[in-house]
Amino acid sequence: MLSRVADNLYWMSRYLERAEHTSRLLAVKLETLLEQTPREAELSWRRVAAGLSGDEHVPSAAADAFEITRALAFDPENSSSLIASLQSARDNARQVREQISTEMWNQLNRLYLRLAPMDLATVWNDQPGHIFRDAVDELLMLEGITYSTMRHGEGWYFLELGRYIERAQLLSRLLDLHFGRASRSGTAPSYLDWVVLLRFCTAFEAYCKVYTANIRRDRIAEFLLFDPEFPHSVRFAVERLTDALTRVASGAPAQRRAACERLAGRLKASVDFGQIEELMGGTIDLFLTNIMSQCEQIHEAVQAAYISYDAETVL
Amino acid sequence: MFASDGTVRRHYAELSERVSELSSDELRRRQQACEQSFLHQGITFTVYGDNSSTERIIPTDLLPRIITAAEWARLEAGLKQRIQALNLFLHDIYADGRVLRDGLVPRALIYGSKHYRREMRGIPVPHGAYVNVCGTDLVRREDGTFVVLEDNLRVPSGVSYMLANRDVVRRAFPALFRTAGVRPIEHYPQDLLATLRSLAPFQDDVSIAVLTPGVFNSAYFEHAFLARQMGVELVEGRDIVVNDNCVYARTTSGLKRLDVIYRRIDDDFIDPLAFRADSTLGVPGVFNAYRAGNVVIANAPGTGIADDKAVYAYVPRLIRYYLSEEPILASVETFLCREPKSLSHVLANLDSLVVKAVGESGGYGMLVGPHASTAEREAFAEKIKADPDNYIAQPTIQLSTAPCFIEGAIEPRHVDLRPFILHGEQTTIAPGALTRVALKRGSLVVNSSQGGGSKDTWVLSA
Structure with a gap:
């Protein structure tokens, strides 16, 4: 297989794993928000932010859950945000469009097109964890689609x-x-x-x-x-x-x-x-x-x- | 769709009936389903703005255009005849130059063209097939016959839209599609593969690749689509290494030899050592490997000389010259500004002519006389006088119209027709075409770069 293609598949897969990890952390975090004291919640947010961006200090200006979530999920400037990961995965997928199955591409593209224009503010007051739970589900579905529609040849092992x-x-x-x-x-x-x-x-x-x-x-x-x-x-x-x-x-x-x-x-x-x-x-x-x-x-x-x-x- | 007396033409009757049964909302719903399908498949082109880029689909019209079996038979015969003559012409000018010696085509027209490739002189080409993939633009005249507007012999694109349109429109009108007797086009990728394979010097284990400029090219979707449908590698210049006049792709297991390259990069950019030195898209050394016979490049470099807008005027004569046959398809009357008599005629009649720069395509560098202002015409006249060799003029052609579903209503829009011809050991034409649509009311410009759309084209089997 072409070296460039192997590289694109490898990175596409890394970014998808990162996107899934980010979505799951945010989903769990938002779902358990109500069960924690404010102090516990803050420490816990710090761990999430550090786990996702490598930066252990959540900026004080961003100390509320909304701002942190927005930064981790939808900030295109933050190269490790969910949307940036998905975009990178999609860019890599586009470059190997002929190598991956149409079903895989459609699933990834649909997910990206749905999340990219999303405005967190409009869903924030109504169970915001849902969008991330859905994202996890869609990404798991992509994993399943990949498993059953792509040849388990060299390309698939680069994804693995x-x-x-x-x-x-x-x-x-x-x-x-x-x-x-x-x-x-x-x-x-x-x-x-x-x-x-x-x-x-x-x-x-x-x-x-x-x-x-x-x-x-x-x-x-x-x-x-x-x-x-x-x-x-x-x-x-x-x-x-x-x-x-x-x-x-x-x-x-x-x-x-x-x-x-x-x-x-x-x-x-x-x-x-x-x-x-x-x-x-x-x-x-x-x-x-x-x-x-x-x-x-x-x-x-x-x-x-x-x-x-x-x-x-x-x- | 309609005859001149306002009645529905027979082969459109079923479509007309089916569409009139559907409400405007239902049509709109089907139209949106088509658009969603394109968006999800990533059949988009990117519009770059100041800070952001947006992806747009090329609009597909829901209503198919229908071509009868008799019309198609004539088109097919005419296109085959044309591509045969054009390949003989290319072989001639890059080999003996008989047509130039006989004075049929002026030498200056060939040697002065920026599409003439001196480097191609004397290089043998498999089956004499310089043009392997051709997309010819035709329009229908008032009398119902098709006339050739332009031969695209370099890197014609649009065939993926022909296939994608079919895919969505068939789903929008499944019942009608079944009963209409539409000829299938889905085998185009196999035909393309067979054509490319026929160019290789041997037939076992031929290694074929599609060469793309990369993901930022507006036709990237098509390059990836064709590679996937043919089951061959999609490569970029940076994936390829030339060593000792052999061409290799860099793979995880080492270097792999390539035998045939279906290139979707213009001549200019294909090899910085042979052509434009500043090209970063191409493959240094690939032209030498080609010259050495170690790799086939399709289409061959230098085919642009035969789709030059000035050479176009000579094609009917070329058909008679090489094939001793009368042209089956008509061409548009063309005035070459390089001829003094024509030049004065053109300058005197700018308000009724379309003037085109010889080396341009995609609707750039042209003047549509009847639609231009006096100032625009005067400015263009100066350009023509400054460099008459660079311009040709044609009468304004009234493009035919086809019914289109536009914002909830059915309205006529101007259309052209681009069938795709494959030419290797044999010539094959998929019975279908890309019908391009000028979506703006009254507009004659169908290019997708300038706001055009497209429609599915049904060729009937009987």
């Missing part, structure tokens, strides 16, 4: 690769905000915060099935990091991205493939053999930072091996 690298990074960042240094400096997360975290990862029901409704900090960390079967755990994401890597660029020289697979293997080993007891002793932030930087290295290795390699070297 993008999705799960992005997911591993987003999850790690979210976990870092709840378990890492940031969580110890301020007020410790409350019971409700833990439930909200699980719901951010669409994990509440799955967690309860494994551990019962006994909400414990270390078990949540273990579940979201190491559960091998839950799609929104770090380990699951790493497993899938490692698998995707073995299935792309089958004709590339062994040497270039090896560079990517070695990095992926190392990351996989660290989540396969990680021990939650060790991490809860105080090394969890280091562990999470490490996962994020390993994802970054894999990203760079893939670019170098398959996308932007020097043509002279292969002639």
Whole structure:
């Protein structure tokens, strides 16, 4: 497959994962708004904003829920907003219009055209969480459409690769905000915060099935990091991205493939053999930072091996 | 749709009946469904504003235009004859120049044209097929016959609209479509693929790609559409590497050889080493690879010389010269301003003529005499006198009209007709066309860049 096409598919998928993550966080946040005290709500908003934009300080001028939501969802200037992610996903999809199925394009395009002109102010007083819940549903539908209308060939595995690298990074960042240094400096997360975290990862029901409704900090960390079967755990994401890597660029020289697979293997080993007891002793932030930087290295290795390699070297 | 006495023409009877049964609201609903479908499919072009860009659809009219089997048979024969003569002409001027030696076409007209490509001299072209994809513009005259207005031999576009219009209009009038006996056009992409394949020097495992300027091009949708429908790669210049006169696409697994490139980039931009050096869209070195016979470029570079508006005037003579046949399709009477006698005639009759710059297309650089002000005509006369070789003039042609659904009512609008001709080892024409519509009342300009729309075109099987 063309290198540019692989790159577009990879980025389209990363942006869609980011859009889904943003929508879900906002949906959950807005749905649980009423259950929190103003102080709890503010701390919780900070975590959401930090988890989504990398900026831990929500500007004071934007300290109300409406402004934060607008900035995170509909600000085109904010490159990590929902609408910016969707637009980037769509721009990438348009460039590979002939590679993806018509059903996929229609679904993505319809969602974008519906959200782009939306004015948050007009829906704010009437269950604003709905629009984000709908967006999550539409994005999940797109995932299903992709699964069943596109050939599961190399292009599909580039989509998988993008999705799960992005997911591993987003999850790690979210976990870092709840378990890492940031969580110890301020007020410790409350019971409700833990439930909200699980719901951010669409994990509440799955967690309860494994551990019962006994909400414990270390078990949540273990579940979201190491559960091998839950799609929104770090380990699951790493497993899938490692698998995707073995299935792309089958004709590339062994040497270039090896560079990517070695990095992926190392990351996989660290989540396969990680021990939650060790991490809860105080090394969890280091562990999470490490996962994020390993994802970054894999990203760079893939670019170098398959996308932007020097043509002279292969002639 | 109507005969001169006001009665409905026979092949339009069913449509007329069906439409009159539907309320204006119902028609409007179907029209909106068509528009939504285009928007969702991304069949749009982008209008760039000051700070933002908006995506617009090219409006599609709900009501199909109908062409009878007899009309089509004549069109098809005429178009085949025309493309055959034009390819022989191209072969001639890029090979022996017999037509120039015989004095049929003045040398200056060819060698002075900016579309003549000296670089193409003596390069063999598979099957002598320079023009592989052609979109000829025709209009219908008062007497009902079709006349050729323009041959588009470089990178004609619009075929995706022909197919997309069919798709939505068939859904808007399913019952009528079934009973009318409309000939199918859906096989166009397969025909295009077969044409491109026939150009390759070998037939096993031919590697074909569509070369696009990229996502910002107004016809990008069409490029992606055709690549997808043919199941071939859509490439941009930056995806391609030329090494040792062979052309490769950069893939995740390394470099992959390309054999045939269906390019949707103008000659000027296709290779900065051969043509315009400032082109960033093209592929450096691709022309040398072409010359070496290692890749086929379709359409061949240099075909623009044959759709030059001045050469147009010679096409009937070319048909007689190469084929010893009478032209089946008429051309519009054309005055070449380069001939002194014609020039004085043109200047004296500017108020009744349409004057066009020879090298332009898309409705630019032209004067529509009857619609222009005296000042505009005077200014244009100066331009003609300054560079008479660059202008031709034609009588104002009364475009025929077709009924269109405009803001809740059915009104006549001017239309033209662009069928698409494929020419490789064989010549094939999908029985259909893009009918372009001048949506403004009374307007004669059908170009989509200037507010035109389009309609589905039904060619009947009997």
